[in-house]
Each structure stands twice: as structure tokens, then as C-alpha cells.
Amino acid sequence: xxxxxxxxxxxxxxxxxxxxxxxxxxxxxxxxxxxxxxxxxxxxxxxxxxxxxxxxxxxxxxxxxxxxxxxxxxxxxxxxxxxxxxxxxxxxxxxxxxxxxxxxxxxxxxxxxxxxxxxxxxxxxxxxxxxxxxxxxxxxxxxxxxxxxxxxxxxxxxxxxxxxxxxxxxxxxxxxxxxxxxxxxxx
Amino acid sequence: xxxxxxxxxxxxxxxxxxxxxxxxxxxxxxxxxxxxxxxxxxxxxxxxxxxxxxxxxxxxxxxxxxxxxxxxxxxxxxx
Numbered sequence: 001x002x003x004x005x006x007x008x009x010x011x012x013x014x015x016x017x018x019x020x021x022x023x024x025x026x027x028x029x030x031x032x033x034x035x036x037x038x039x040x041x042x043x044x045x046x047x048x049x050x051x052x053x054x055x056x057x058x059x060x061x062x063x064x065x066x067x068x069x070x071x072x073x074x075x076x077x078x079x080x081x082x083x084x085x086x087x088x089x090x091x092x093x094x095x096x097x098x099x100x101x102x103x104x105x106x107x108x109x110x111x112x113x114x115x116x117x118x119x120x121x122x123x124x125x126x127x128x129x130x131x132x133x134x135x136x137x138x139x140x141x142x143x144x145x146x147x148x149x150x151x152x153x154x155x156x157x158x159x160x161x162x163x164x165x166x167x168x169x170x171x172x173x174x175x176x177x178x179x180x181x182x183x184x185x186x187x
Numbered sequence: 188x189x190x191x192x193x194x195x196x197x198x199x200x201x202x203x204x205x206x207x208x209x210x211x212x213x214x215x216x217x218x219x220x221x222x223x224x225x226x227x228x229x230x231x232x233x234x235x236x237x238x239x240x241x242x243x244x245x246x247x248x249x250x251x252x253x254x255x256x257x258x259x260x261x262x263x264x265x266x
Binding site: 064065071072079082100105108 | 192206242258
């Protein structure tokens with residue numbers, strides 16, 4: 001897979017690429033499918049009333065235009081929901097964590113944090129579907145005043161948290177070795 | 188007072204234009220920020236195909252309507 005990291009560090013390898021759980025996009029698809037079916041139900045129930053209120057000469061063109069506009073925009077909003085889901089990505093490499101969030105069509109936030117700055121990683125499962133389907137939130141607390149990173153509704157949050165802790169420990173060990181080697185060579 | 192039916196058609200065309208503008212933005216976002224995967228390309232193609240399908244079905248129905256006709260906004264009742 002081609003991964004377009006903002007700036008690749010030397011020897012950097014992508015370890016995890018996370019998106020929200022598939023159930024999140026499925027919920028949105030089901031919602032828009034219901035929205036798509038609603039006019040058909042409405043027409044089958046109250047179609048006669050509509051035709052009686054307006055003449056056929058007027059009601060038919062309006063119905064055609066309304067149906068066309070309605071389905072075009074349902075399709076557009078469904079696609080937008082998918083983009084919102086697809087472009088929210090969390091990438092864990094052997095050097096850093098990158099948080100990419102698409103907020104609407106004209107706002108995109110990319111933030112990153114070095115692994116050795118991470119202090120605490122916690123996972124959280126909340127709710128029925130979250131527990132059954134094993135998806136939840138991973139909170140990553142970093143040193144300093146920066147707000148913590150949040151991996152939202154990712155699959156297998158406990159496994160992800162454990163994996164990040166392991167990578168962070170390895171990264172910290174590596175940085176300690178590098179620092180001590182630098183001190184020796186400086187002497 | 189009579190109003191030409193074409194007014195509804197022009198309003199509809201404005202909505203279609205809005206749809207096309209947002210479609211361009213959406214596809215641009217996927218191409219610009221999405222990863223170059225088979226899934227990404229398939230989804231864009233699928234979206235465009237379905238959009239063309241909706242528009243062409245709409246065209247089939249709208250082209251059969253006589254938009255030159257007009258209707259009474261306030262119907263007049265014989266006394």
C-alpha cells in the first residue's frame with residue numbers, strides 16, 4: 001500500500017494504519033438507505049392525496065424534479081459520509097504517531113507526535129455494539145501541554161493500545177542507546 | 188396569475204449545479220488526500236457511474252415534459 005506520509009523520517013516504517021471500525025460506516029449507509037426509501041413509503045401512503053391536491057399537469061413534473069434532486073443529494077451525502085470515514089486515519093510508525101482528521105470538506109487537521117514523548121496509552125470500550133464488535137477509543141497521553149491523541153472508534157482498541165505501548169518502549173530503549181553512544185563518542 | 192412551469196426546471200438545474208460542484212470537491216478530496224489504492228479508485232468510479240445513472244434517468248423523465256406550459260398560481264373560481 002502506498003502511504004503518503006507528510007515527511008518520511010530516516011528509516012521510518014509504518015506499523016499500523018487505522019481507520020474507524022467498519023460498523024461506523026455501515027451505520028451511515030443504513031441511515032441513508034432509510035432516507036432513500038422514505039419518499040417511496042410516503043408516496044405509497046399519501047400519493048393519492050398529493051395527486052388530488054394538484055393537477056396531474058403540475059404534480060407530475062414537480063414529483064419528477066423532486067425525486068431527482070432528492071436522490072442526487074442522498075447519494076452526495078452518502079458519498080460525503082464515506083469520505084469523512086475514509087480520510088480519518090491514524091498511522092503508527094516506528095518513530096511517531098500521525099493523526100489525520102477530515103473535518104468537513106474544507107478543513108483537514110494533521111498532527112503528529114514522536115513515540116518517545118508518549119507517556120500513557122489507554123483503551124476504552126463503551127456501549128453495546130462497541131463491546132460486541134470490539135471497537136472503541138484509544139487515548140494517547142503525551143508529555144507536555146499538548147492535548148492527548150485520540151484514536152476514535154478503532155477496531156480492537158485493547159490490542160492497539162498494547163501494541164503502541166510495546167512500540168513506545170522499544171523506541172525509548174533505542175533512543176537511550178543512541179544517547180549513550182553519542183555521549184561515549186563525545187568523550 | 189400564471190407562472191411558467193420552466194421556473195421549477197431552472198430551480199432544479201441550480202440544485203444539479205450544486206450537486207456537480209460538491210461532487211468535484213468530494214472527488215478532489217479523495218484523489219488529493221486518499222491513498223492510491225484500488226479501493227479508492229473503484230469507489231470514485233462507482234460514485235461517478237451511479238451519479239451519471241441518476242442524472243440520465245432524470246433526463247429521460249424531464250425531457251418528456253413540456254416545460255413551456257404554464258399554470259395558475261391562484262386558481263380562479265367561477266361565481
